[in-house]
Amino acid sequence: MNISEKIEYWLDIADYDMETSRSMQKSGRYLYTVFMCQQAIEKILKALYLQEISKEAPLSHNLVYLQSLLRLNLSKAQLRVLADLTTYYIEGRYPSYKKRLSTLIGREKSSKILKESEEIYRWLKSKIK
Numbered sequence: 001m002n003i004s005e006k007i008e009y010w011l012d013i014a015d016y017d018m019e020t021s022r023s024m025q026k027s028g029r030y031l032y033t034v035f036m037c038q039q040a041i042e043k044i045l046k047a048l049y050l051q052e053i054s055k056e057a058p059l060s061h062n063l064v065y066l067q068s069l070l071r072l073n074l075s076k077a078q079l080r081v082l083a084d085l086t087t088y089y090i091e092g093r094y095p096s097y098k099k100r101l102s103t104l105i106g107r108e109k110s111s112k113i114l115k116e117s118e119e120i121y122r123w124l125k126s127k128i129k
Contacts, residue, residue, distance in 0.1 A: 041085060
């Protein structure tokens with residue numbers, strides 16, 4: 001695959017993950033709403049990295065780190081969202097944390113995270129040529 005095809009690949013699966021987060025929200029699977037938001041933003045950041053750096057992004061799930069490589073000048077609020085998503089992603093992958101996280105992330109919290117994630121996602125996607 002050439003770089004354009006790789007970028008398109010990342011965009012396709014990022015869009016799919018963002019749509020999945022919306023479906024999880026509608027079905028009441030709030031922990032997975034947040035998990036899929038993290039996945040969507042991670043993948044769009046990796047598409048941007050390919051576009052800007054012309055090589056594969058580092059193997060990292062840390063959204064704050066990935067965005068720092070691109071010098072995106074995000075606001076403090078946007079950086080907080082990325083940091084929160086990274087935390088939920090990492091903790092949500094381990095059974096000992098999943099149960100606790102499921103009690104902390106209800107409908108309202110996941111709805112807020114989804115809205116914030118969608119805003120960041122649209123902004124990041126607008127940077128892809």
